[in-house]
Amino acid sequence: FTCFIILFSAMGKPKLRSLVFVFFGAISLYLLLLMARSLTIDTTTAGINKTKPPPMPPSDDFTSKSLYFTYWSGPIDETVLLCWYLNLVNPHIHQVIYLDEVPDLEEKQQKHPFLLRVHFVELDWARLLDSTGKVFDLDLLRRIPNYQDQQRTDIFRYLSLLAFGDGYMDAEQCILDFTGDRLPNVDFAVYSSKGNSAMNNIFRFSFENLSRLQAWFADEFLPGRKMVLAPNADAEVIGAAYFQEALRQNQVWPAPNPSFEMLFEENLCGKASESFCDMWNTQIQSGIGVFLYPELRAHNEMTILRLLERHEEAHI
Numbered sequence: 001f002t003c004f005i006i007l008f009s010a011m012g013k014p015k016l017r018s019l020v021f022v023f024f025g026a027i028s029l030y031l032l033l034l035m036a037r038s039l040t041i042d043t044t045t046a047g048i049n050k051t052k053p054p055p056m057p058p059s060d061d062f063t064s065k066s067l068y069f070t071y072w073s074g075p076i077d078e079t080v081l082l083c084w085y086l087n088l089v090n091p092h093i094h095q096v097i098y099l100d101e102v103p104d105l106e107e108k109q110q111k112h113p114f115l116l117r118v119h120f121v122e123l124d125w126a127r128l129l130d131s132t133g134k135v136f137d138l139d140l141l142r143r144i145p146n147y148q149d150q151q152r153t154d155i156f157r158y159l160s161l162l163a164f165g166d167g168y169m170d171a172e173q174c175i176l177d178f179t180g181d182r183l184p185n186v187d188f189a190v191y192s193s194k195g196n197s198a199m200n201n202i203f204r205f206s207f208e209n210l211s212r213l214q215a216w217f218a219d220e221f222l223p224g225r226k227m228v229l230a231p232n233a234d235a236e237v238i239g240a241a242y243f244q245e246a247l248r249q250n251q252v253w254p255a256p257n258p259s260f261e262m263l264f265e266e267n268l269c270g271k272a273s274e275s276f277c278d279m280w281n282t283q284i285q286s287g288i289g290v291f292l293y294p295e296l297r298a299h300n301e302m303t304i305l306r307l308l309e310r311h312e313e314a315h316i
Contacts (some may be wrong), residue, residue: 081173132162167204
């Protein structure tokens with residue numbers, strides 16, 4: 001109404017009318033700028049942080065914890081949430097989970113509110129590759145989305161070493177050492193006697209071991225090298241055997257190395273011969289963790305979901 005009065009008063013006065021139009025034009029531009037700024041201030045959506053990797057929650061004293069990066073793609077399987085919960089409340093580790101095209105995060109957060117406290121980052125392959133600071137085959141940005149699930153997970157494992165260092169763990173890995181006495185205080189990986197190979201489902205490297213592996217893996221992302229996979233490449237082409245070869249060539253293992261410890265599968269996965277409850281109890285008492293691989297989750301789904309429910313109710 002005030003604007004109408006001013007404009008009416010300016011009728012028949014060209015100079016005054018021009019000043020009024022300039023005045024209101026400036027106010028309109030200012031309001032538009034404020035609106036644009038309000039739309040870009042919030043960089044998070046549905047609990048996923050979209051800023052450059054990875055901003056840590058200020059309320060979490062992660063500086064005193066071991067950092068582990070994780071990859072998850074597709075809809076969230078509720079049976080892996082037991083691991084995400086236990087890793088969240090573990091006082092010795094901080095897990096950062098990169099989500100690749102996950103459509104149901106908001107739904108799961110409503111059902112399991114603890115997920116609002118989990119450190120999620122929306123995965124952008126271009127940004128992750130750039131964050132390594134290394135030269136890479138630009139064609140990877142076109143190829144990676146078409147890789148098999150296992151291959152994309154392996155790519156993320158090695159990129160996490162280049163971009164962040166620290167540790168990596170699969171989304172199905174539960175850490176059950178809440179005292180911090182059983183987790184190694186040196187670099188480590190896990191050996192599978194069943195597969196006669198080092199596993200790449202959980203590891204941690206630092207200092208000289210990390211430097212050598214970073215240089216080696218960086219070359220593997222160059223044009224024509226190992227990470228540029230053929231369309232029909234085997235799912236395990238850059239899997240466990242490849243990872244073991246990287247350890248061997250870079251004198252991390254099996255060469256004598258006082259800064260590295262190779263753990264046995266039973267330490268972090270449990271014994272497959274035991275019942276789920278026996279294995280779980282054994283690992284809590286004397287192991288480091290349990291790996292909830294798909295077959296184990298499928299055969300013990302109700303038990304796992306009951307465990308998750310009890311933990312959520314107890315607010316451990």
